Amino acid sequence: MKKYINKLFLLGSLLVLGTSCDSEAELTTLKAVSFPSAIQVSSSTLVLTEDNADENALLVSWPQVTFPIAAPVTYAIQFDLIADTSGSNAWQKAKRIEVGQDVLSKAFMGIDLNKIAIDLGLAPDVAGKLVVRVEAAMDRKIYSDPITLTVTPYEKSVVFGEIYMPGAYQGEWNVDKALALTAISKGIYQGYVSLLPGYGSGFKLNTARTWAQFYGAGDTNADLKNMSDKDFNLPGEGSYQIKVNLNTLKWSATPYAWGIVGSSTHAPTPEDKDYGWNHSIPMSYNHETKTWKVTAKLIVGALKFRLNDKWDVNYGPADPLTNTINKDNGGAYDIPEAGTYEITFTINDVDPASAGYPATATCTIVKK
Template sequence: MKNWLNKYFMFFVASLALMSCEKDEDMAIVRAGSEPVLALTTNTVVLTEETAADEAVTFSWDKADFGYNAGVTYTIQFDVADDDFASAHNILVGGSNEKTFTVEELNALLTKLKYEADVAHNIDVRIKASVSDKVNATYSDVETITVTPYSTYIEPGYLYVPGGYQGWSPETAPALISVENNGIYKGIISFVGASGLTFKFTPNRNWDMDYGNGASAGSLAEKGSDLSVPTADTYEITVNTNTMTWSYKLHSWGLIGDATPGGWGADTNLKYDNAAGVWKATMDLTVGNIKFRYNDDWALNYGDDDTSNNILNQGGKDIPIATAGTYDIVFDNENEDGSVTYSVTKK
């Protein structure tokens, strides 16, 4: 009986060993991948705005081999020539073996990477092939391409707004701006404390040409009669010189509170400083509290939950004024980091 059990046990172990060998034979063998070979349709490209829709260059490569049937992911890497891809910019292309850039796409890439326009730049390119975080990626040989990008900067256009509120002087009038220089101008004009609410638009800082009222409401005509807004306040004004039309809407920030001249019942308007991009006022304040609010309404208002940092909070706490006096007020809602800040400085 014991002898039979020994034979059975030996047979069982042998069977396991055989099964293990068969399983090993089915396992994939991972070896170092063979590098993809990169080819370019050209190594020198001069990009121009006129040919933006044309094909600039095509990168193509053969498939990398990792020793088993795997889904390989390819990435095109760009870097400054001879930087050894220390600051590579990566463009993932998935399982494709080709990528064509149009002139516009390649120029946008170089603009994003802050390459100077109208200057030839040597750029190293290679292909990264990878299958898993657990398997070392493999890379093609480096190709160098010389690319001259073009500038996408558009000189903005300006339309000036002389009027009674500033002495009818085109030379010193604030301006509306057309960022794309496409004939559509926008800007913020304050008629706060104005002596007269009439104005015109001039394309230059002189009276050689001006636009006033046209034949119908909201239309413009060359040398037309004076334009106007209904009340002494601040407005966002839009002008379209392509269609010779204009419009305005209230765009006003004011100070309210029992420390202000109007108390909690009426805003004291701030004036928009076009050059600085901030709202300002100089006013007498008494001991009490203030807040900032938009378009004479509580729907959008700012207070300060932490007076140590001069950063405003939407719907925040009242801002205390401890000493009566004349104050310079500055309200800034155009900070690059998105914060809204203010200052209240006693003169």
């Protein structure tokens, strides 16, 4: 009898397991998912030039893709040569740009699109063909039908030179010690500045370290006007990437700050046990030494560096015994003792938009 009871128990278990598997299979069956309509581009013929390198050149937009599961959809855009989009290695050489969750468009500046085209092998000053498609990902990845673009890229000129930014952020309007904005393209200059609490926001732009010729604000704060007495103004306290385009007589300030991050920067909180890893402490930029710096109270734990309070660009030491830190390295410095530390970060990131971020940077961590 016991033998038959055991057989019945085993049979029942198999029936329950089978029912469970059938139910699970129904829940996770991959139903067909596709883009409901074609993606759109603002133009399919693009002639890129250095003069308009920092202006929007292409807008790619697409319809929302609906998956069987109600969850955010992550979108990305891929560019490739037509010849590399077929066969067993199709799209393997594509340039992929992740856009984000539930975002349905992406604009590309001329400088960014030019780098993509050149990196893929299009010849400068010659019209060539690229294809672009959109990737949607959740429990799997699906792709839109591609669109063909005719793109004429430019060859970036070897440029030299600087312009200067005297202003109240210095504590004095001293053109001799003012921030130097470095030429990154023909007529386009870029640099970094920090506006500390208590300092004014006004500044001018000078083509030499003299007051013989300068630019002030024109019709708006973003417009350059030759010899205008009206000051430009930074948006407020904080650190910024400054870009000036003398071709279009425009300038912009984009929030931009390196920071320290890790378990040494903050104790866990009841709401966030990884608070130190999720919140950077921003550093301020010294334009004279070209160094980012912060004085902070640290606790025992780990420390590394990242840009704009995100993990997109970060540096950690491959060898914690050195002051060299490596891009996208998972390593971190060990802070063995709590206290006040002075931390510096030095990086040659003059033109990250087209040249990328360097493989290494340097830092110092000194207990005061």
